[in-house]
Amino acid sequence: MKSWFRGAGFLAGTAFVLGMASAAHAADAKRGQFGKLDDGTMIETVTLTNDHGMSVTTMTLGASVQTLSVPDRDGKSDDIVLGYDSPAEYLADPQYFGATVGRFANRIDKGRFTLDGKQYQLEINDGPNTLHGGSQGFDKRVWTIDSVKSGPTASVTYRYKSVDGEGGYPGTLNVTATYSLGEDNALHISYRATTNAPTIVNISNHSYWNLGGATANTGSMDDLLTINASAFTPVSDTLIPTGEVRPVDGTPFDFRTPTRIGDRVRDGSSEQIRYGHGIDHNFVIDGEAGTMRRMARVEDPDSGRVLEIWGDGPALQFYSGNFLDGTMLGKGKHIYREGDALVFEPQLYPDAPNHPNFPSARLDPGDTYSNDIIFKFSTADE
Numbered sequence: 170m171k172s173w174f175r176g177a178g179f180l181a182g183t184a185f186v187l188g189m190a191s192a193a194h195a196a197d198a199k200r201g202q203f204g205k206l207d208d209g210t211m212i213e214t215v216t217l218t219n220d221h222g223m224s225v226t227t228m229t230l231g232a233s234v235q236t237l238s239v240p241d242r243d244g245k246s247d248d249i250v251l252g253y254d255s256p257a258e259y260l261a262d263p264q265y266f267g268a269t270v271g272r273f274a275n276r277i278d279k280g281r282f283t284l285d286g287k288q289y290q291l292e293i294n295d296g297p298n299t300l301h302g303g304s305q306g307f308d309k310r311v312w313t314i315d316s317v318k319s320g321p322t323a324s325v326t327y328r329y330k331s332v333d334g335e336g337g338y339p340g341t342l343n344v345t346a347t348y349s350l351g352e353d354n355a356l357h358i359s360y361r362a363t364t365n366a367p368t369i370v371n372i373s374n375h376s377y378w379n380l381g382g383a384t385a386n387t388g389s390m391d392d393l394l395t396i397n398a399s400a401f402t403p404v405s406d407t408l409i410p411t412g413e414v415r416p417v418d419g420t421p422f423d424f425r426t427p428t429r430i431g432d433r434v435r436d437g438s439s440e441q442i443r444y445g446h447g448i449d450h451n452f453v454i455d456g457e458a459g460t461m462r463r464m465a466r467v468e469d470p471d472s473g474r475v476l477e478i479w480g481d482g483p484a485l486q487f488y489s490g491n492f493l494d495g496t497m498l499g500k501g502k503h504i505y506r507e508g509d510a511l512v513f514e515p516q517l518y519p520d521a522p523n524h525p526n527f528p529s530a531r532l533d534p535g536d537t538y539s540n541d542i543i544f545k546f547s548t549a550d551e
């Protein structure tokens with residue numbers, strides 16, 4: 170059976186839509202080092218820089234985004250992603266700052282699923298459930314650098330082999346994560362995976378965006394958010410989808426027109442907002458899965474920075490940074506507090522393997538899993 174993600178040919182379409190094909194300048198990819206893990210492993214970096222004030226540093230630990238700088242409306246570039254100053258802190262991190270999350274992003278109910286009549290038990294690492302692949306998910310792995318390219322579009326491809334049985338998942342999975350940057354201030358992330366036995370896959374990026382600056386003393390709750398979703402998937406009190414696909418009409422999850430996030434995350438009349446301590450939900454994106462389309466847009470009124478999230482997957486997890494509780498010291502010893510940053514994860518639905526009515530997360534030998542994401546930056550006038 171074919172599922173939505175086994176298509177091809179959208180890259181050319183994306184380049185056309187976002188103007189990458191017409192880039193006039195050269196973007197640069199440069200290798201560097203971030204530091205060593207306790208066992209002596211060197212964490213390498215690749216920084217992609219363009220001529221329009223944007224640069225992004227990615228690293229082999231978790232194939233993560235470590236810094237990302239873009240100009241504000243006055244042309245001043247700032248790092249706008251949360252993170253740490255050393256590899257050891259990333260390894261201890263319970264928040265998945267900037268990481269590639271997998272083998273299965275978000276939660277699986279009690280870590281259990283059945284494939285071809287056989288039940289699998291994954292490692293439990295979030296209350297009664299499995300979150301983001303388990304405690305040693307893709308975010309905690311040291312990936313290898315496959316290729317680094319400068320050119321009109323600069324890029325780096327990371328590779329990781331997840332062996333059969335790792336974290337409890339069947340099948341050996343070969344995964345790549347490619348970051349590309351052209352001159353249009355759009356970071357393109359593309360994930361691919363193949364397997365040698367039937368398995369489940371759901372991979373996404375877990376960057377925390379504070380459009381005002383990662384060390385700004387203002388959070389993200391004044392940001393104006395639009396999500397192109399007419400429905401969302403309600404959850405239980407352990408944040409597992411109930412299976413229902415509910416229209417957003419008349420709920421605090423209706424972001425179809427620009428809405429101040431802070432006006433929604435304190436709406437305790439909604440059981441769903443109470444369960445998430447804010448918003449931590451899967452939005453079913455309008456339009457056709459398999460087609461690159463705009464999923465969401467965020468605008469920070471102070472800095473004027475605008476982030477558009479594009480993707481070709483069926484859904485978007487929007488997490489309003491509800492569990493940043495002031496106990497984490499990030500870059501430059503900055504304390505991260507609730508609502509400081511926003512996470513947008515284009516992906517399949519959480520707990521998809523346990524809901525036949527959700528798009529399938531199954532991957533078979535001979536097929537290629539793919540998920541393509543674009544984080545595109547611009548500024549808005551005052």
Ligand code: BGC
Nearest residue numbers: 263264265275449486488492
């Ligand atoms: C999840 C949150 C979780 C967070 C961990 C998000 O993707 O939706 O529930 O707490 O990741 O940092």
